[in-house]
Amino acid sequence: MILIPALFAVVPLVYNNQLLLFNMMVFLTLSQGINIIYGFTGYLPFGYMGLFGAGAYGASLAVLFLHVPAIVAVIIGGLTALVLSLILSPLLRLSGAYFAVSTLAASEIVYYVIANPDLTTITKGPYGINLSVIFNPQASYLTMAVITGLATAVVIYLKRSHLGLSLKAVRDDSLSAEMAGINVGRQRMLALAWSALFAGLTGATFAWQISVFYPDSVFDSSISIFAIVFCLFGGAGTVMGPIFGVLVLYGVYNLIGITEPQYFQLIYGVLIMVLVLFLPQGIASLVRKAGRDVL
């Protein structure tokens, strides 16, 4: 887990497309964030971009109004998403469909509040944010590398800890888990909180890196779709799955280049359907079939 930030810190010395590497870390972290909540609880937040955007705006407004240093702003961004997730946590008592769709609605609420022209004095409304006062591509790049490492570390921790095991018990059979003395609601809430924290930290660091952005660019539903596809492709509930998914699919995405975003929407849509129908555990299940264990 130290390896990942170290790797991303060293690669720019030999490969100079730093923005591509940065975006790769963003999607790697978001994909691990989806992994924490979906892989361990079976709850899939379609509106994950809402937490990402909340982090970006939480950090930006902290910089613009409180004039805090960038690192503090990133932490505030993470906490913003965390608070949002706690407000939504009662939805975790309902079945997964309610949760999935209502996170989408919650994301739209945050988006419309932020982009509302009536609130331009506070959020800059649809006119976007300019963070040039703290612009620092090197520092934000390294911060992102650290966050990516932390997210991976949390997934490794979850796989081995009591919390991760109890979450899997809840996912597999919530009734039996509850009878075994596991507090179902609280355990799910913890997973959602971790997942939201990383979405928020990533959104905040993303804002710091690009420094000029609009509500549309951080509340874009394709952010969620990408993260979900990468996680499903590699295999939810594993450490390596999202990493593999991002490296392969995001790599292919950039190799081909974006001419029409709809072609990728089409390909990813088909990919989601094929994976769900034929390979619900992702590529990881193929590796397991070959007799090897997957971290």
Add this chain to the structure above:
Amino acid sequence: MLGFSLLAGVLFGLFFGLVGLGLNLVFGVMRIVNLAHGNFMMVGAFGAFWAYTLLGWNPLITVPIQGVAFVLAGIALYYLLVPRLVGLKDFDMISLVLFFGLSQVIEALGVLAFGNDPHSISQPVFGKAPVHFFGETFPVAWAVSALVSLILIALVYLYLYRTRAGYATRAVMASRQEAAASGVNVDFVSAIAFGIGLFLASVAGMLSLFMLGSVSANFGGGIIITAFAVVVLGGLGDPVGTVLGGLVYGVALMVMESFLPSWANVLPYVLLVGTLLVRPGGILGKEVRHV
């Protein structure tokens, strides 16, 4: 102004009831949230648009013709996708993700074919004279849409409560296993319900051309949340409640647009999240799907 908002709200409410009805019928029978519902609405709207633009067909004539295609497509899609999922442990989530993928596919194909521009049919297609009732004046297209919605809602009600196939459908809604044990052909009944659900989506899509002003190829992603909000307001799995949910939503929307227009966009989302947080069983509060 309030009188106008309330009456317009009822007209829109019937339309939104229709928007939610197909989604809820499919959920009630199969426990699947058809996330592609909004995208099927888009396809229905574009079918009516092109039939009008190229052939000069009145949308009311297009509805039954393309309706047959939608019912057949629904039945085919059911047998293609659903039976292989039934019995899986996490059926709820797997089916949700599957239909999420389907919605992405349809939206991408729609945008590739038609671009992102909004398409609309000029209002006078249903006649030019505005409609008066209770001292207020409404566009004739609103009245026609409300009437079409009301007729279809009534037909679905008659199907569910007055026909043999409808009894079987409600039996499947109550319990898939027990219905199967009583000799109901569960797959066939579900496939028909799925076909009807898509047909209702196509009609709701056609009416969206008038009630929402225009339809673009990426319109499904937004309207599906409105549809879900209407369904949750009325209670998931309860088709009759959906009509009530539609009316509540329609009136709330019209009142918002009159008095707080810049916040009207947020309404479906707030209603959805608010209902689920406070009263997850819907207004009638029948059934809650706890885990």
